[in-house]
Amino acid sequence: MTKNAIILFSGDFDKSMAAMIIANGAAAMGNEVTIFFTFWGLNLLRKPEKVNVKKPFMEKMFGSMMPRGPGEAKLSKMTWATGMMKKTMKKKNVMELQALMEQARAMGVRFIACTMSMDVMGMRKEELIDGLDYAGVATYIGAADESTITLFI
Amino acid sequence: MTKNAIILFSGDFDKSMAAMIIANGAAAMGNEVTIFFTFWGLNLLRKPEKVNVKKPFMEKMFGSMMPRGPGEAKLSKMTWATGMMKKTMKKKNVMELQALMEQARAMGVRFIACTMSMDVMGMRKEELIDGLDYAGVATYIGAADESTITLFI
Amino acid sequence: MTKNAIILFSGDFDKSMAAMIIANGAAAMGNEVTIFFTFWGLNLLRKPEKVNVKKPFMEKMFGSMMPRGPGEAKLSKMTWATGMMKKTMKKKNVMELQALMEQARAMGVRFIACTMSMDVMGMRKEELIDGLDYAGVATYIGAADESTITLFI
Numbered sequence: 284m285t286k287n288a289i290i291l292f293s294g295d296f297d298k299s300m301a302a303m304i305i306a307n308g309a310a311a312m313g314n315e316v317t318i319f320f321t322f323w324g325l326n327l328l329r330k331p332e333k334v335n336v337k338k339p340f341m342e343k344m345f346g347s348m349m350p351r352g353p354g355e356a357k358l359s360k361m362t363w364a365t366g367m368m369k370k371t372m373k374k375k376n377v378m379e380l381q382a383l384m385e386q387a388r389a390m391g392v393r394f395i396a397c398t399m400s401m402d403v404m405g406m407r408k409e410e411l412i413d414g415l416d417y418a419g420v421a422t423y424i425g426a427a428d429e430s431t432i433t434l435f436i
Numbered sequence: 437m438t439k440n441a442i443i444l445f446s447g448d449f450d451k452s453m454a455a456m457i458i459a460n461g462a463a464a465m466g467n468e469v470t471i472f473f474t475f476w477g478l479n480l481l482r483k484p485e486k487v488n489v490k491k492p493f494m495e496k497m498f499g500s501m502m503p504r505g506p507g508e509a510k511l512s513k514m515t516w517a518t519g520m521m522k523k524t525m526k527k528k529n530v531m532e533l534q535a536l537m538e539q540a541r542a543m544g545v546r547f548i549a550c551t552m553s554m555d556v557m558g559m560r561k562e563e564l565i566d567g568l569d570y571a572g573v574a575t576y577i578g579a580a581d582e583s584t585i586t587l588f589i
Numbered sequence: 590m591t592k593n594a595i596i597l598f599s600g601d602f603d604k605s606m607a608a609m610i611i612a613n614g615a616a617a618m619g620n621e622v623t624i625f626f627t628f629w630g631l632n633l634l635r636k637p638e639k640v641n642v643k644k645p646f647m648e649k650m651f652g653s654m655m656p657r658g659p660g661e662a663k664l665s666k667m668t669w670a671t672g673m674m675k676k677t678m679k680k681k682n683v684m685e686l687q688a689l690m691e692q693a694r695a696m697g698v699r700f701i702a703c704t705m706s707m708d709v710m711g712m713r714k715e716e717l718i719d720g721l722d723y724a725g726v727a728t729y730i731g732a733a734d735e736s737t738i739t740l741f742i
Contacts, residue, residue: 292604342677348667420614421614427738428738
């Protein structure tokens, strides 16, 4: 089976849209797609509500300044135009980022949260959405070595 | 034939230079190279002059704030140094971005404008340079699945 | 032997960490890994001290505004939080960027400095760390065409 491996490092709205559109397109063509969420990409996996977990002050502060879930993601450029872009997308009937993520998972795209990044970003499993896999770099290399498409987004 | 598939998501001057240098290098070695221009990457394909097309106010405004063609592209970092960098490149006899794009096409590199991105960015075919292919994500997946090199730039 | 080819275009702290973690993970699994340092990525290869070389004023100024080595690299987002992130990493016993780079080379990861980028960024061999390879785009294409994983970071 044709495999594809995407690293989603950036949690930016536009780059995450691109990643999901590629993943869903590949899954629709029958490919086995894995997305590895690392660093800022983990923000896409956060639950939209604040989750009470015990953590050091620095990690708490850091977490409070990063977007919680796809709804809070911003454009990588012209950040101020994020709302405008989202409105345009709605008018053009482009699926929302959150819906694209749900579609991806419904189509069998595997979401892996990078455990090392979680540690460094101070994120706990309770703060992320359900149904994720958790793994490290070895899992990524294993999957990517067998993949036709490997992207760092 | 060895194939390479590049997604040019960023329209930044430095990243676009890198994409074109890779594409031209690969084409010179006999590879079949395809570049998919998505999101900000589409700005590279815009004609330098303003084209009169009817579109909603928001799309017009958005379009007016983005660079028209390679001549207006800026560095991804230290934006203010773009002119300085271009001067240095000229002195070192590095081909200009515009010339690299022309060379790429002369060498058979296929330029594909992502139609979904065009829709979202409010860009019409009349505003883009001639001789492009237009396609969506399925075309990209098809090409990339057969490619040795797949990059997201 | 399974080969992997990474272009490190960005010299940002977080992206460079990701590149090194991937490279070291792949090397640990027995892969032959090559990293091509281009544009801002070259900053990671600079010696931390100022090296006296004769160069035009513009190149000197440009050089003085860019980070010298991994110790001066900054986050790609929330730049102000770089120190905080480094402290968190230390507390979690994540290897430092400099140490990851040394580990990579000890494990046989090949570091190639892109000569064209060096020319454009005004960098001389004397300013970069020892033991590097120097090559251009053809070397990259040759290695990447034979690689299972190709990333642009």
